[in-house]
Amino acid sequence: MSAATRTPARPAPPPAEPPLLVGPATVFTPNRMLERAGVLVEDGRIKALGPFTALRRRAPRVRTLEAEHAVVLPGLINAHTHLYSALARGMAVPGEPASNFVQILERLWWRLDKVLEPDDHEVSALVGLVDCVRCGVTTIVDHHASPYACVGSLAALRRAVERVGVRAALCYEVSDRDGVLAARAAIEENLRLARALRRHPSDGVTAMFGIHALFTVSDRTLGECVEAARAAKLGLHLHVAEDGADVRYNLRRHGERVVERLHRFGALGPRTLAAHCVHVDRREVGLLARTGTLVAHNPESNMGNAVGFAPVFDLLARGVTVGLGTDGYTADVLRELKVASLIQRHASGDPRRGWAEVQAIAIDGTARLASRVFGSRLGVLAPGAPADLVVFDYPSPTPLRAANLLGHLQFGLDARHIVHVLARGRVLMRDRRLQTVDEGAVMERAREHAARLWQRVRRRPPR
Numbered sequence: 336m337s338a339a340t341r342t343p344a345r346p347a348p349p350p351a352e353p354p355l356l357v358g359p360a361t362v363f364t365p366n367r368m369l370e371r372a373g374v375l376v377e378d379g380r381i382k383a384l385g386p387f388t389a390l391r392r393r394a395p396r397v398r399t400l401e402a403e404h405a406v407v408l409p410g411l412i413n414a415h416t417h418l419y420s421a422l423a424r425g426m427a428v429p430g431e432p433a434s435n436f437v438q439i440l441e442r443l444w445w446r447l448d449k450v451l452e453p454d455d456h457e458v459s460a461l462v463g464l465v466d467c468v469r470c471g472v473t474t475i476v477d478h479h480a481s482p483y484a485c486v487g488s489l490a491a492l493r494r495a496v497e498r499v500g501v502r503a504a505l506c507y508e509v510s511d512r513d514g515v516l517a518a519r520a521a522i523e524e525n526l527r528l529a530r531a532l533r534r535h536p537s538d539g540v541t542a543m544f545g546i547h548a549l550f551t552v553s554d555r556t557l558g559e560c561v562e563a564a565r566a567a568k569l570g571l572h573l574h575v576a577e578d579g580a581d582v583r584y585n586l587r588r589h590g591e592r593v594v595e596r597l598h599r600f601g602a603l604g605p606r607t608l609a610a611h612c613v614h615v616d617r618r619e620v621g622l623l624a625r626t627g628t629l630v631a632h633n634p635e636s637n638m639g640n641a642v643g644f645a646p647v648f649d650l651l652a653r654g655v656t657v658g659l660g661t662d663g664y665t666a667d668v669l670r671e672l673k674v675a676s677l678i679q680r681h682a683s684g685d686p687r688r689g690w691a692e693v694q695a696i697a698i699d700g701t702a703r704l705a706s707r708v709f710g711s712r713l714g715v716l717a718p719g720a721p722a723d724l725v726v727f728d729y730p731s732p733t734p735l736r737a738a739n740l741l742g743h744l745q746f747g748l749d750a751r752h753i754v755h756v757l758a759r760g761r762v763l764m765r766d767r768r769l770q771t772v773d774e775g776a777v778m779e780r781a782r783e784h785a786a787r788l789w790q791r792v793r794r795r796p797p798r
Protein backbone atom coordinates (compact mmCIF):
# COMPACT_ATOMS: atom_id res chain seq x y z
CA MET A 336 0.00 0.00 0.00
CA SER A 337 1.37 3.39 -0.85
CA ALA A 338 1.62 6.24 1.63
CA ALA A 339 -0.91 8.05 -0.53
CA THR A 340 -3.66 5.66 0.49
CA ARG A 341 -2.49 4.68 3.93
CA THR A 342 -4.56 5.93 6.84
CA PRO A 343 -2.20 7.76 9.17
CA ALA A 344 -1.49 5.42 12.04
CA ARG A 345 -2.28 6.67 15.50
CA PRO A 346 1.10 7.81 16.78
CA ALA A 347 2.42 5.71 19.62
CA PRO A 348 2.90 7.81 22.74
CA PRO A 349 6.59 8.40 23.39
CA PRO A 350 7.95 6.02 26.03
CA ALA A 351 7.86 7.46 29.54
CA GLU A 352 11.29 8.86 30.27
CA PRO A 353 12.73 8.57 33.77
CA PRO A 354 13.88 11.83 35.37
CA LEU A 355 17.32 13.00 34.31
CA LEU A 356 19.87 15.41 35.74
CA VAL A 357 22.02 17.15 33.12
CA GLY A 358 25.36 18.47 34.37
CA PRO A 359 27.48 19.63 36.02
CA ALA A 360 27.77 22.23 33.31
CA THR A 361 28.03 25.87 32.37
CA VAL A 362 24.38 26.55 31.56
CA PHE A 363 23.18 29.46 29.41
CA THR A 364 19.47 30.18 29.74
CA PRO A 365 20.59 31.73 27.19
CA ASN A 366 20.88 35.29 28.52
CA ARG A 367 22.07 34.28 31.98
CA MET A 368 25.00 32.00 32.78
CA LEU A 369 25.02 29.49 35.63
CA GLU A 370 28.31 27.79 36.51
CA ARG A 371 28.61 24.25 37.94
CA ALA A 372 24.89 24.03 37.33
CA GLY A 373 22.44 21.25 36.63
CA VAL A 374 19.18 20.94 34.74
CA LEU A 375 16.67 18.54 36.27
CA VAL A 376 14.36 17.11 33.63
CA GLU A 377 11.09 15.34 34.39
CA ASP A 378 8.00 14.52 32.32
CA GLY A 379 9.43 16.30 29.28
CA ARG A 380 9.93 19.60 31.09
CA ILE A 381 12.60 21.39 33.07
CA LYS A 382 11.71 20.79 36.69
CA ALA A 383 14.56 22.76 38.21
CA LEU A 384 17.68 24.65 37.26
CA GLY A 385 20.44 25.54 39.71
CA PRO A 386 23.62 24.44 41.48
CA PHE A 387 24.38 20.87 40.44
CA THR A 388 25.27 19.64 43.94
CA ALA A 389 21.98 20.94 45.38
CA LEU A 390 19.99 19.25 42.61
CA ARG A 391 22.00 16.05 43.11
CA ARG A 392 21.09 16.07 46.83
CA ARG A 393 17.47 16.71 45.93
CA ALA A 394 17.36 13.80 43.48
CA PRO A 395 20.15 11.41 44.52
CA ARG A 396 18.94 8.42 42.53
CA VAL A 397 18.24 10.23 39.29
CA ARG A 398 20.50 9.23 36.37
CA THR A 399 22.80 11.93 35.08
CA LEU A 400 23.88 13.07 31.64
CA GLU A 401 27.30 14.64 31.69
CA ALA A 402 30.11 15.71 29.42
CA GLU A 403 33.63 16.95 29.83
CA HIS A 404 33.76 20.77 29.58
CA ALA A 405 29.95 20.69 29.41
CA VAL A 406 28.19 23.77 28.12
CA VAL A 407 24.39 23.62 27.94
CA LEU A 408 22.25 25.78 25.66
CA PRO A 409 18.54 25.68 24.84
CA GLY A 410 17.73 23.38 21.92
CA LEU A 411 18.39 25.24 18.68
CA ILE A 412 15.56 26.30 16.37
CA ASN A 413 15.30 26.51 12.59
CA ALA A 414 12.59 29.03 11.68
CA HIS A 415 12.24 28.01 8.00
CA THR A 416 13.38 24.87 6.22
CA HIS A 417 12.49 22.22 3.63
CA LEU A 418 13.01 18.58 4.62
CA TYR A 419 12.08 17.49 1.09
CA SER A 420 15.34 18.92 -0.26
CA ALA A 421 17.50 16.42 1.66
CA LEU A 422 17.92 13.95 -1.20
CA ALA A 423 19.20 16.63 -3.60
CA ARG A 424 22.59 16.86 -1.91
CA GLY A 425 25.32 16.47 -4.55
CA MET A 426 22.85 16.06 -7.40
CA ALA A 427 23.98 17.36 -10.79
CA VAL A 428 21.33 19.66 -12.21
CA PRO A 429 20.80 18.81 -15.89
CA GLY A 430 21.12 21.50 -18.56
CA GLU A 431 22.58 24.96 -18.56
CA PRO A 432 23.36 26.44 -15.13
CA ALA A 433 20.56 28.64 -13.81
CA SER A 434 21.40 32.32 -14.09
CA ASN A 435 18.69 33.71 -11.80
CA PHE A 436 16.34 32.75 -8.97
CA VAL A 437 13.36 31.74 -11.13
CA GLN A 438 15.61 29.52 -13.23
CA ILE A 439 16.93 27.89 -10.03
CA LEU A 440 13.32 27.02 -9.16
CA GLU A 441 12.46 25.84 -12.66
CA ARG A 442 15.62 23.86 -13.30
CA LEU A 443 16.18 22.39 -9.83
CA TRP A 444 13.47 22.59 -7.17
CA TRP A 445 10.38 22.41 -9.40
CA ARG A 446 11.90 19.46 -11.23
CA LEU A 447 12.79 17.71 -8.01
CA ASP A 448 9.47 18.24 -6.23
CA LYS A 449 7.51 16.92 -9.25
CA VAL A 450 9.29 13.54 -9.20
CA LEU A 451 9.09 12.94 -5.46
CA GLU A 452 7.14 9.75 -4.83
CA PRO A 453 5.13 8.85 -1.72
CA ASP A 454 7.86 6.57 -0.39
CA ASP A 455 10.47 9.35 -0.60
CA HIS A 456 8.87 11.66 1.95
CA GLU A 457 9.63 9.76 5.11
CA VAL A 458 13.21 8.85 4.20
CA SER A 459 13.99 12.39 3.00
CA ALA A 460 12.56 13.75 6.24
CA LEU A 461 14.56 11.27 8.33
CA VAL A 462 17.79 12.38 6.64
CA GLY A 463 17.01 16.03 7.31
CA LEU A 464 15.97 15.34 10.89
CA VAL A 465 19.08 13.29 11.70
CA ASP A 466 21.09 16.27 10.44
CA CYS A 467 19.04 18.55 12.69
CA VAL A 468 19.78 16.48 15.80
CA ARG A 469 23.49 16.34 14.95
CA CYS A 470 23.41 20.16 14.72
CA GLY A 471 21.58 20.52 18.06
CA VAL A 472 18.33 21.59 16.39
CA THR A 473 15.29 20.43 18.34
CA THR A 474 12.62 22.58 16.65
CA ILE A 475 11.97 23.23 12.96
CA VAL A 476 9.36 25.06 10.92
CA ASP A 477 9.08 23.10 7.67
CA HIS A 478 7.55 23.89 4.28
CA HIS A 479 6.83 20.89 2.04
CA ALA A 480 6.15 20.42 -1.71
CA SER A 481 5.58 17.27 -3.78
CA PRO A 482 2.80 18.09 -6.30
CA TYR A 483 2.55 14.59 -7.78
CA ALA A 484 2.70 12.87 -4.38
CA CYS A 485 0.76 15.33 -2.28
CA VAL A 486 -1.87 13.24 -0.50
CA GLY A 487 -0.49 11.84 2.75
CA SER A 488 2.85 13.62 2.41
CA LEU A 489 2.43 15.55 5.66
CA ALA A 490 1.41 12.35 7.48
CA ALA A 491 4.69 10.80 6.27
CA LEU A 492 6.64 13.80 7.54
CA ARG A 493 4.77 13.57 10.82
CA ARG A 494 5.79 9.91 11.24
CA ALA A 495 9.45 10.84 10.68
CA VAL A 496 9.29 13.77 13.12
CA GLU A 497 7.65 11.67 15.82
CA ARG A 498 10.15 8.87 15.30
CA VAL A 499 13.22 11.10 15.57
CA GLY A 500 11.65 13.02 18.46
CA VAL A 501 12.19 16.66 17.47
CA ARG A 502 9.47 19.30 17.33
CA ALA A 503 8.16 20.44 13.93
CA ALA A 504 5.55 22.73 12.45
CA LEU A 505 4.50 21.19 9.12
CA CYS A 506 2.66 22.58 6.12
CA TYR A 507 2.21 21.93 2.42
CA GLU A 508 2.84 24.77 -0.05
CA VAL A 509 -0.23 25.68 -2.11
CA SER A 510 0.63 26.91 -5.61
CA ASP A 511 -1.11 27.27 -8.98
CA ARG A 512 2.07 26.38 -10.85
CA ASP A 513 0.93 22.76 -11.35
CA GLY A 514 -2.68 23.62 -12.10
CA VAL A 515 -5.92 24.13 -10.23
CA LEU A 516 -6.32 20.51 -9.18
CA ALA A 517 -2.86 20.44 -7.59
CA ALA A 518 -3.69 23.66 -5.72
CA ARG A 519 -6.95 22.17 -4.41
CA ALA A 520 -5.13 19.00 -3.35
CA ALA A 521 -2.53 21.11 -1.55
CA ILE A 522 -5.17 23.05 0.37
CA GLU A 523 -6.76 19.75 1.38
CA GLU A 524 -3.39 18.29 2.45
CA ASN A 525 -2.87 21.20 4.89
CA LEU A 526 -6.35 20.64 6.32
CA ARG A 527 -5.89 16.86 6.47
CA LEU A 528 -2.91 17.23 8.83
CA ALA A 529 -4.81 19.73 10.97
CA ARG A 530 -7.78 17.33 11.26
CA ALA A 531 -5.49 14.38 12.06
CA LEU A 532 -3.81 16.43 14.81
CA ARG A 533 -7.18 17.37 16.26
CA ARG A 534 -8.16 13.68 16.39
CA HIS A 535 -4.78 12.51 17.69
CA PRO A 536 -2.84 15.45 19.15
CA SER A 537 0.92 15.32 19.04
CA ASP A 538 3.30 16.91 21.49
CA GLY A 539 5.93 17.23 18.77
CA VAL A 540 4.01 18.18 15.63
CA THR A 541 1.93 21.25 14.96
CA ALA A 542 0.16 22.26 11.74
CA MET A 543 0.51 25.45 9.74
CA PHE A 544 -1.01 26.34 6.36
CA GLY A 545 1.54 26.60 3.55
CA ILE A 546 1.48 28.82 0.47
CA HIS A 547 4.38 28.77 -1.98
CA ALA A 548 4.73 32.46 -2.83
CA LEU A 549 2.52 35.17 -4.29
CA PHE A 550 4.05 34.90 -7.77
CA THR A 551 2.56 31.40 -8.14
CA VAL A 552 -0.91 31.89 -6.64
CA SER A 553 -3.92 33.60 -8.21
CA ASP A 554 -6.20 35.90 -6.24
CA ARG A 555 -8.80 33.14 -6.15
CA THR A 556 -6.38 30.57 -4.72
CA LEU A 557 -4.91 33.07 -2.26
CA GLY A 558 -8.40 33.93 -1.03
CA GLU A 559 -9.25 30.26 -0.59
CA CYS A 560 -6.04 29.66 1.35
CA VAL A 561 -6.60 32.57 3.72
CA GLU A 562 -10.19 31.52 4.31
CA ALA A 563 -9.30 27.84 4.85
CA ALA A 564 -6.45 28.70 7.22
CA ARG A 565 -8.68 31.06 9.20
CA ALA A 566 -11.47 28.49 9.49
CA ALA A 567 -9.01 25.82 10.63
CA LYS A 568 -7.22 28.29 12.96
CA LEU A 569 -3.87 27.71 11.26
CA GLY A 570 -1.02 30.19 10.90
CA LEU A 571 0.19 30.84 7.35
CA HIS A 572 3.75 30.03 6.27
CA LEU A 573 4.96 31.30 2.89
CA HIS A 574 7.88 32.77 0.93
CA VAL A 575 7.63 36.56 0.69
CA ALA A 576 9.59 38.69 -1.79
CA GLU A 577 12.53 36.31 -1.81
CA ASP A 578 13.59 37.65 -5.21
CA GLY A 579 12.82 40.78 -7.20
CA ALA A 580 10.90 38.57 -9.65
CA ASP A 581 8.18 38.08 -7.00
CA VAL A 582 7.81 41.87 -6.66
CA ARG A 583 7.82 42.49 -10.43
CA TYR A 584 5.20 39.79 -11.03
CA ASN A 585 2.86 41.16 -8.38
CA LEU A 586 3.26 44.76 -9.55
CA ARG A 587 2.64 43.76 -13.17
CA ARG A 588 -0.27 41.38 -12.57
CA HIS A 589 -1.91 42.88 -9.49
CA GLY A 590 -0.58 46.43 -9.32
CA GLU A 591 0.78 46.00 -5.81
CA ARG A 592 3.84 44.78 -3.99
CA VAL A 593 3.95 41.36 -2.30
CA VAL A 594 3.27 42.44 1.29
CA GLU A 595 0.58 44.88 0.10
CA ARG A 596 -1.22 42.07 -1.70
CA LEU A 597 -0.98 39.84 1.38
CA HIS A 598 -2.40 42.70 3.46
CA ARG A 599 -5.34 43.17 1.05
CA PHE A 600 -6.25 39.52 1.62
CA GLY A 601 -5.95 39.76 5.41
CA ALA A 602 -3.08 37.28 5.25
CA LEU A 603 -0.72 39.19 7.56
CA GLY A 604 -0.88 38.83 11.32
CA PRO A 605 0.81 37.45 14.41
CA ARG A 606 0.36 33.85 13.27
CA THR A 607 1.74 34.40 9.76
CA LEU A 608 5.35 33.45 9.09
CA ALA A 609 6.86 35.29 6.12
CA ALA A 610 10.11 33.68 4.97
CA HIS A 611 12.81 35.92 3.44
CA CYS A 612 11.21 39.40 3.00
CA VAL A 613 14.30 40.40 1.00
CA HIS A 614 12.61 42.81 -1.40
CA VAL A 615 10.29 44.75 0.89
CA ASP A 616 10.14 48.54 0.97
CA ARG A 617 9.58 50.81 3.98
CA ARG A 618 5.81 50.73 3.65
CA GLU A 619 5.84 46.94 3.58
CA VAL A 620 8.11 46.81 6.64
CA GLY A 621 5.54 49.03 8.34
CA LEU A 622 2.74 46.62 7.40
CA LEU A 623 4.71 43.64 8.72
CA ALA A 624 5.34 45.54 11.97
CA ARG A 625 1.78 46.78 12.40
CA THR A 626 0.26 43.36 11.87
CA GLY A 627 2.77 41.54 14.09
CA THR A 628 3.78 39.25 11.21
CA LEU A 629 6.75 36.95 11.90
CA VAL A 630 9.76 37.00 9.53
CA ALA A 631 12.35 34.27 8.92
CA HIS A 632 15.77 35.48 7.75
CA ASN A 633 17.76 32.92 5.72
CA PRO A 634 21.08 34.53 4.78
CA GLU A 635 22.97 31.48 3.47
CA SER A 636 20.21 30.49 1.06
CA ASN A 637 19.80 34.11 -0.01
CA MET A 638 23.52 34.35 -0.76
CA GLY A 639 23.45 30.99 -2.56
CA ASN A 640 20.59 32.14 -4.78
CA ALA A 641 22.17 35.60 -5.17
CA VAL A 642 18.89 37.35 -4.34
CA GLY A 643 20.09 39.84 -1.72
CA PHE A 644 19.06 39.60 1.95
CA ALA A 645 16.38 40.91 4.28
CA PRO A 646 16.60 44.52 5.55
CA VAL A 647 17.00 43.30 9.10
CA PHE A 648 17.94 46.73 10.50
CA ASP A 649 14.68 48.23 9.29
CA LEU A 650 12.66 45.20 10.41
CA LEU A 651 14.19 45.20 13.89
CA ALA A 652 13.94 48.98 14.21
CA ARG A 653 10.20 48.76 13.53
CA GLY A 654 9.81 45.99 16.13
CA VAL A 655 9.26 43.03 13.77
CA THR A 656 10.06 39.64 15.29
CA VAL A 657 12.74 38.18 13.02
CA GLY A 658 13.97 34.60 13.47
CA LEU A 659 16.76 32.68 11.79
CA GLY A 660 16.08 29.90 9.28
CA THR A 661 18.19 27.94 6.83
CA ASP A 662 15.69 27.40 3.97
CA GLY A 663 17.00 23.83 3.66
CA TYR A 664 20.42 25.10 2.62
CA THR A 665 21.93 23.48 5.70
CA ALA A 666 20.63 22.04 8.98
CA ASP A 667 23.38 23.84 10.87
CA VAL A 668 21.83 26.89 12.48
CA LEU A 669 25.05 27.74 14.33
CA ARG A 670 26.72 28.07 10.93
CA GLU A 671 23.76 30.17 9.78
CA LEU A 672 24.28 32.43 12.81
CA LYS A 673 27.90 33.01 11.79
CA VAL A 674 26.83 33.85 8.24
CA ALA A 675 24.00 36.11 9.50
CA SER A 676 26.64 38.15 11.28
CA LEU A 677 29.13 38.25 8.40
CA ILE A 678 26.61 39.20 5.73
CA GLN A 679 25.75 42.41 7.61
CA ARG A 680 29.37 43.49 7.85
CA HIS A 681 30.31 42.42 4.35
CA ALA A 682 27.35 44.11 2.67
CA SER A 683 27.50 47.34 4.69
CA GLY A 684 31.25 47.76 4.81
CA ASP A 685 30.79 48.47 8.52
CA PRO A 686 32.47 46.03 10.94
CA ARG A 687 30.31 47.32 13.82
CA ARG A 688 27.27 45.64 12.34
CA GLY A 689 26.09 42.09 12.86
CA TRP A 690 26.45 41.87 16.66
CA ALA A 691 23.32 43.31 18.25
CA GLU A 692 21.28 42.26 15.21
CA VAL A 693 22.39 38.64 15.43
CA GLN A 694 21.60 38.56 19.15
CA ALA A 695 18.16 40.01 18.35
CA ILE A 696 17.51 37.54 15.55
CA ALA A 697 19.33 34.28 16.23
CA ILE A 698 18.76 34.19 19.98
CA ASP A 699 15.83 36.35 21.05
CA GLY A 700 13.77 36.58 17.85
CA THR A 701 13.95 32.91 16.91
CA ALA A 702 12.82 31.89 20.41
CA ARG A 703 9.88 34.32 20.28
CA LEU A 704 8.96 33.21 16.77
CA ALA A 705 8.98 29.51 17.67
CA SER A 706 7.13 30.10 20.94
CA ARG A 707 4.34 31.76 18.98
CA VAL A 708 4.21 29.10 16.25
CA PHE A 709 4.13 26.22 18.76
CA GLY A 710 2.21 27.93 21.57
CA SER A 711 4.90 26.79 23.99
CA ARG A 712 7.85 28.53 25.65
CA LEU A 713 10.79 27.52 23.43
CA GLY A 714 14.41 28.63 23.14
CA VAL A 715 14.86 29.22 26.87
CA LEU A 716 15.95 27.12 29.82
CA ALA A 717 13.65 27.80 32.76
CA PRO A 718 11.59 25.75 35.21
CA GLY A 719 8.41 24.64 33.49
CA ALA A 720 9.76 25.13 29.94
CA PRO A 721 9.98 22.11 27.63
CA ALA A 722 13.24 20.19 28.19
CA ASP A 723 14.83 20.92 24.81
CA LEU A 724 18.56 21.33 25.30
CA VAL A 725 21.97 20.77 23.76
CA VAL A 726 25.10 19.69 25.62
CA PHE A 727 28.43 20.74 24.08
CA ASP A 728 31.88 19.48 25.03
CA TYR A 729 33.54 22.88 24.70
CA PRO A 730 36.98 23.28 26.28
CA SER A 731 36.97 27.03 25.85
CA PRO A 732 40.46 28.49 25.43
CA THR A 733 39.23 31.88 26.71
CA PRO A 734 36.85 33.09 29.43
CA LEU A 735 33.23 32.24 28.64
CA ARG A 736 30.58 34.55 30.07
CA ALA A 737 26.98 35.52 29.39
CA ALA A 738 28.29 38.81 28.04
CA ASN A 739 30.54 37.15 25.44
CA LEU A 740 28.45 34.08 24.54
CA LEU A 741 27.76 35.62 21.13
CA GLY A 742 31.51 35.89 20.47
CA HIS A 743 31.91 32.19 21.28
CA LEU A 744 28.93 31.32 19.08
CA GLN A 745 30.49 33.23 16.19
CA PHE A 746 34.06 32.02 16.55
CA GLY A 747 34.07 28.86 18.68
CA LEU A 748 30.98 26.89 19.66
CA ASP A 749 30.10 24.68 16.78
CA ALA A 750 28.10 21.58 15.80
CA ARG A 751 31.32 19.56 16.18
CA HIS A 752 31.21 20.19 19.94
CA ILE A 753 27.69 18.74 20.39
CA VAL A 754 27.60 15.47 22.35
CA HIS A 755 24.04 15.14 23.72
CA VAL A 756 20.70 16.49 22.51
CA LEU A 757 17.37 16.36 24.35
CA ALA A 758 13.96 17.32 23.02
CA ARG A 759 10.79 17.17 25.08
CA GLY A 760 12.86 15.50 27.82
CA ARG A 761 13.86 12.62 25.57
CA VAL A 762 17.50 11.94 24.77
CA LEU A 763 17.76 12.07 20.96
CA MET A 764 21.57 11.93 20.84
CA ARG A 765 23.86 10.58 23.53
CA ASP A 766 27.65 10.65 23.22
CA ARG A 767 27.25 11.68 19.59
CA ARG A 768 25.08 8.64 18.77
CA LEU A 769 21.50 9.02 17.60
CA GLN A 770 19.20 7.21 20.05
CA THR A 771 15.84 7.15 18.29
CA VAL A 772 16.82 6.01 14.78
CA ASP A 773 19.48 3.81 13.23
CA GLU A 774 21.44 6.53 11.43
CA GLY A 775 23.39 4.10 9.22
CA ALA A 776 20.21 2.37 8.06
CA VAL A 777 18.52 5.71 7.32
CA MET A 778 21.46 6.88 5.19
CA GLU A 779 21.68 3.56 3.33
CA ARG A 780 17.98 3.68 2.49
CA ALA A 781 18.32 7.35 1.53
CA ARG A 782 21.13 6.62 -0.96
CA GLU A 783 18.87 4.12 -2.75
CA HIS A 784 15.99 6.60 -2.87
CA ALA A 785 18.29 9.43 -3.98
CA ALA A 786 19.75 7.40 -6.86
CA ARG A 787 16.25 6.64 -8.19
CA LEU A 788 15.11 10.22 -7.61
CA TRP A 789 18.08 11.65 -9.51
CA GLN A 790 17.29 9.34 -12.46
CA ARG A 791 13.73 10.65 -12.53
CA VAL A 792 14.98 14.25 -12.41
CA ARG A 793 17.31 13.57 -15.38
CA ARG A 794 14.50 12.04 -17.41
CA ARG A 795 11.98 14.78 -16.75
CA PRO A 796 12.40 17.92 -18.87
CA PRO A 797 12.07 21.25 -17.07
CA ARG A 798 8.72 23.00 -17.39
Ligand SMILES: [Zn+2]
Pocket residue numbers: 415416417478574610662
Ligand atom coordinates in the same frame (compact mmCIF):
# COMPACT_ATOMS: atom_id res chain seq x y z
ZN1 LIG B 1 12.01 28.24 1.59
